[in-house]
Amino acid sequence: MREVLEPSFFRRRPDLVAMDLLGKVILNKRRGTAGIIIEVEPYFGPEDPASRARKGGDLARTMGSEPCTALIYGVHRQWLLNVVAHEEGELGAILIRGIIPINFAIFEPLSKPIYGPGRVTKYLGVDKSFHKAFLCDPYQELQLRHGLSVDASLITRSKRVGVREDLPEPFNFKVRVEDLKMKRIPLKFQC
DNA sequence: CGCCAGATTGACT
DNA sequence: GTCAATCTGGCGG
Numbered sequence: 001m002r003e004v005l006e007p008s009f010f011r012r013r014p015d016l017v018a019m020d021l022l023g024k025v026i027l028n029k030r031r032g033t034a035g036i037i038i039e040v041e042p043y044f045g046p047e048d049p050a051s052r053a054r055k056g057g058d059l060a061r062t063m064g065s066e067p068c069t070a071l072i073y074g075v076h077r078q079w080l081l082n083v084v085a086h087e088e089g090e091l092g093a094i095l096i097r098g099i100i101p102i103n104f105a106i107f108e109p110l111s112k113p114i115y116g117p118g119r120v121t122k123y124l125g126v127d128k129s130f131h132k133a134f135l136c137d138p139y140q141e142l143q144l145r146h147g148l149s150v151d152a153s154l155i156t157r158s159k160r161v162g163v164r165e166d167l168p169e170p171f172n173f174k175v176r177v178e179d180l181k182m183k184r185i186p187l188k189f190q191c
Numbered sequence: 192c193g194c195c196a197g198a199t200t201g202a203c204t
Numbered sequence: 205g206t207c208a209a210t211c212t213g214g215c216g217g
Binding site: 052055056057058059060073074075076077078079128 | 208209210211212213214
């Protein structure tokens with residue numbers, strides 16, 4: 001447990017990956033910051049009116065790159081952290097919108113949740129330099145690791161935040177913090 | 192090359 | 205409530 005996620009985890013439909021990312025851990029090894037993911041949004045290919053995939057260029061190319069690659073989207077003076085996720089030959093990425101800061105070593109919360117994709121990257125110390133980093137590699141500075149298991153019944157769905165033209169289905173996924181069972185888990189390995 | 196819009200945030204009227 | 209900062213790609217001249 002608590003190891004990095006497998007790339008195959010991300011080789012599925014972005015909405016399914018998004019839901020399963022809730023409870024997982026994002027870790028910045030260099031900075032020593034980490035958080036449990038509590039809010040995400042999937043973005044799909046060109047059929048998704050809110051997706052940067054339809055714009056082409058580097059963002060669209062990155063959305064089609066190796067699943068588990070970081071995609072850093074710069075907008076309005078924020079860096080937004082996404083993880084590439086898609087089936088073979090498709091495009092997709094998951095936006096990380098909320099975390100609970102944790103002490104990774106003892107796996108305990110450090111503070112109230114952080115909501116807002118720009119605030120998440122600011123807390124974690126993620127910027128453009130992490131663009132295209134591979135997050136399923138234990139030797140990378142930025143990693144995605146296993147964390148808590150979240151029951152599907154505890155996931156709330158709503159429309160994606162801040163998009164003008166959204167898909168008919170609600171694609172914002174959240175877990176309520178009080179529904180997360182935090183328990184002390186001894187660290188089996190050092191990182 | 193200039194200008195616009197967007198998956199935002201925080202400061203200020 | 206309003207405004208502006210800043211990154212990227214599309215579009216128009």
